[in-house]
Amino acid sequence: MWRVLIGRPLRFAESSKEEIGSVEGLSALSLDALTSVAYGPEAILIVLAGAGVAVLGAMLPITVAIVVLLAILVVSYRQVIGAYPGGGGAYAVTKDNFPRGVSLLAGAALIVDYTLTVAVSIAAGVAALTSAFPGLRPLTVPLCLGILALITILNLRGVAEGARAFLLPTVLFIVGLLAVLAVGLVHPLAAHVPQPGRPIVATTGLETLGVFLVLRAFASGCSALTGVEAIANGVPLFKKPRVARAKRTELLLGVFLGAMLLGIAVLVERFHIEPRVGQTVLSQVIAASVGRGWAYYAMSVTITVTLALAANTSFGGLPVLGSLLARDNYLPHLFALRGDRLVFGNGIWALTIMAGALLIAVNGNTNALIPLFAIGVFIGFTLSQAGLVVHWRRTRQAGWRRRATLNAVGAVVTGACTVIFLATKFTSGAWVVVIAIPLFILLFTRIGAYYGREKDLLALGEIPAAPHGRPTLVIVPVADVSRLTAQAISEAESLGREVIAVTVAFDEEEAEVPQAGRAGELGAALGHGPRVADLERAWRRWHPGVPLRVLHTPYSSVVQPIVEFIDRLRLERTDQIVVLIPFVIPDRPWHWVLHNQLDHVLSQALRSRTDVIVARVSASLSEPPSTGEAARKRPV
């Protein structure tokens, strides 16, 4: 079942090595940024709407400010591409240029950012769908989780060949949305048709536009800029000349995203669009431009699909980041293990669980996530730019002063934005991020300390003393004389100089445990007593040349007497002690219940003993395995 869903194991050589061009770069690396037009403008409008309908006019100037910021970021990141052609993620750049703590801050911010990108993109995608098909609104959360599950499965399968497959929806999205905006600007088809849904504009208007309100609206709108850094992270994916192509893609992204943001802002003002319940702002803009005909529905579905693909790109990011952190000993090493399909499955699961929890917590409502969003991204922006300033000062290439100045401007602007976000959105949700990021950093350092201690204690990397063998004493717990017992004793003799078989005798027969009440069948229930005597008699007849020690116990546990026997031996002898546990492998999985799980229980009890080697030897009840040797050795 799982195999069918996920697919057969892949060879490393089978993983695709697709290289992309400038336009494909948009579909592979820029969907997150481009699709943020689906929630960024709306985030501005919702903040403004809180102050009343008269201040909605501030939308356009705020959008212009955001587009200016976008231009600064594009210029800065074109420099990052040049400086880190190997992929300049914030974690890599800060690790290169700053002390450890800063790169952990970048790592924590990125994890928060990736998780929020998934949650916001999926929620916005479902909002686009439910705007077009209002009947689906009660299904918002199931739809969100369904899309999340689909993306998870595709990523566990390892869909590396994203760029080309994503090209068609990306082109549809860019061309379609620009065309719709153009129609709206030039010759709108349904500008004066009233929009469905109740407006959520405040009627108790204070109607004054304070600085704080403008900054909050700006901060919310900056969620449209998330994802601008992705191209710089993905430079190694491009065809050669990589740097030139990546820079061109970054420029294309800036032009398209800026055009879309400005176009939407102009149309919002012209059509007097307000935020509404159950209708996204973008849905209203499209409907007012081209009417609610086939073009509207096609565009809505395209937006949902591209937003889902944008969520998908985070699944390319967080697991890789997790593997880097795991290699640097800041996350469990499990995050650095590739699964059968060569993906970092544990990172994928971690992202799915975190994003799913967020979606459930906010009931699939995009606007509840906006105050949390962008903070992590802008911390990353700031740290990357600052890291590059250090980089330029260090390398002192030609023109380093100009480059450093550019990045310094970027760092200052994005740092200022981060402060604005925190100040204006703290109480409406940003506090979650303020708590989450230090918690992640604490987790990283605790894990790092643990691995450091392990390294010291195990003297990892040091050359230890030469190994030396010791005489070996093998203990074999037995319950009967059978071919399995004979096999176990043979193998014990292969392992050790000395072999002792042990069996446990309960003091039951002396005590006759009564059972209360209408017990029935009482007499026959008493005592394993004869069993041990039988075993001793059979052992004498067999005469395997190995002593059988009977361990008497007043309790009902088999494990305790064996452990105590080993403890006594430990004190008397310096030999290497091996406990060899025989067990039967049943021919059907559900037959396990028919065997008492002594081997499990005993090896669990001895698991924490560093002074004993626990070994298991098995006999199978099923057909012989195909290898001739194995068949020869089977007890039957």
Add this chain to the structure above:
Amino acid sequence: MWRVLIGRPLRFAESSKEEIGSVEGLSALSLDALTSVAYGPEAILIVLAGAGVAVLGAMLPITVAIVVLLAILVVSYRQVIGAYPGGGGAYAVTKDNFPRGVSLLAGAALIVDYTLTVAVSIAAGVAALTSAFPGLRPLTVPLCLGILALITILNLRGVAEGARAFLLPTVLFIVGLLAVLAVGLVHPLAAHVPQPGRPIVATTGLETLGVFLVLRAFASGCSALTGVEAIANGVPLFKKPRVARAKRTELLLGVFLGAMLLGIAVLVERFHIEPRVGQTVLSQVIAASVGRGWAYYAMSVTITVTLALAANTSFGGLPVLGSLLARDNYLPHLFALRGDRLVFGNGIWALTIMAGALLIAVNGNTNALIPLFAIGVFIGFTLSQAGLVVHWRRTRQAGWRRRATLNAVGAVVTGACTVIFLATKFTSGAWVVVIAIPLFILLFTRIGAYYGREKDLLALGEIPAAPHGRPTLVIVPVADVSRLTAQAISEAESLGREVIAVTVAFDEEEAEVPQAGRAGELGAALGHGPRVADLERAWRRWHPGVPLRVLHTPYSSVVQPIVEFIDRLRLERTDQIVVLIPFVIPDRPWHWVLHNQLDHVLSQALRSRTDVIVARVSASLSEPPSTGEAARKRPV
């Protein structure tokens, strides 16, 4: 937490060996029978009520017939006590005197019977409580499950000292109920006060008393006779002279039970009591006799408590029966294992699950279970009596003809009753039992066949060839050079003539797996490549005298290349192969997540290999253990 609930492990010597007298025998072994007056008479009345109010007069003659049957059973079982002083449960008697199939029928019938006794007693106890306190009625099922949970925990603790603790409620029950009935017969206090609750008598009266109806009422009423056999099962619990005391208890049971049944029947007729919703018949009888004052409430609570104790006695029975069946290889051997508290915990859990499922299925309604009840018991009666006939014929003691005749009469009568039950109650629920019993028998025989096959394949009980050792080849998977590795190689040299260290190298560096999208951090994620080269260099520097084999793999799995390496070795060599897996024991349980679970995964993968010994060697990261020897051996 669990320890607190269940208690510390017990020694066999600590289990109480309480011996009981004749009167205590009533509390230890007869509660099930005595308390069945709480549902038996009501079961008759409900069948009659279906035909209309005029036929309720048939109650007394039917009860007389049941008391006659009781007398036959008491006489028969006094003979069983004499013949099987070691405890004459139906399974033991039939195993002694009949072919295997018959004893499996008895075992299956007993399991059904024990389960139904628990469910019926608890449901009837809660019905007594909700009759007195109608406000509790909506809580019927939670109350049932709560009592079941309490009984389960007490039995997992091992409350063997039942008889004396149960004496007080038993005496209160017998004396109190007989006194109430006497008051009702001589000078009732509230006979004419109308009873609460809607009558459930049919108004569309056919009002004719057919043979089928009488037989159905009789069959339902026979549920009052369940538990009569319990004393014969528990003879070993009595003080000496055991047989005489047990016979006296059986007689006392017969007298008390007969008196109660007749008294209730007479009062039901005299007070014109009908079955009512939310009021048990016994509750109405008591209320009519003594009024709804303190005596009524005290009696109601006493009935609930004694019914819960009656359910408890089944918990003394089924787990012991399960252990006997397990020893005879008809149930998983797990049922024959005693837990820390010396009880058969798996049997207790099985009974709790089955009874709980029944209670939930019928919503805690006693009368829905009555049609299923008594069939299993009467099959047991019949088989026991028939077995004794065979027993008397076989042993030919003095007076065997008379004894055999008595038991033959008992067998015929109870056999006839069983047929009547099946015929009259089949469609109203008895079919469940008709399906369940063969299914249990099928389960027993399938399990028996499995264990038989295991015995043949392992040659259990036969004396095998003498064991002989072989040269041993130890394979140690390593990932680094550390003290743990040094310890593992030392222990491997203790175990085998030849040691090979293996490590896995992924082909990753040649393939450069790309990650889609805004991957970030891409460049650094590629290749474990240098790791293996580092290891080989460190190995050469260490020079432990053991070769290091590098296993290259095109896949991402570590396990597969090691298994394939073992397969190749198997074909070339005849040595005993041991795989010695080193692992680290973290100092806190939750630190397990920080270690990749290679030892688990690899030993799981090799678990089904009978041709390889899987051994594990560990190093601890916690403080050294207290034993000096172990501390000396720790790698740190």
